[in-house]
Amino acid sequence: MRRGIYALVLICVPVVALSEEATWQPMNGAEITAALTDRVLQYDSAWQDFRASGRTLYNAGRDSWGYWRVEGDQYCSSWPPSDLWACYDMERVGDRVRFIGSAEDDVTEARYRD
Secondary structure: OHHHHHHHHHHHHHHHHHHHOOOOEEOOHHHHHHHHOOEEEEOOOOEEEEOOOOEEEEEOOOEEEEEEEEEOOEEEEEOOOOOOOEEEEEEEEOOEEEEEOOOOOOEEEEEEOO
16 A cells, blocks of 8 residues: 555655646737736735726835836836836736846846735
């Protein structure tokens, strides 16, 4: 009987390891809209609420209101007083998303908070 239990454990371990190594999937515009609209993301030390109205609230200790939209297959945001928009590619795996800027090290990861 014990041999059967050990075999079961050994068979299950690789499956768990594979699921933890899921690959990031690029998101298109419709997927980005669905993933962010009326959702809250938790970053390492901040959170962000994406309203359907196009407003977004970012909080890292204090509230900061901005705007968000989807252009093509990118998430874009603008933070007053600037009227410039910054756009990012997005990827998703499980309950995590990440924003990828044009610089190699410009990657921000978040989890759904809601």
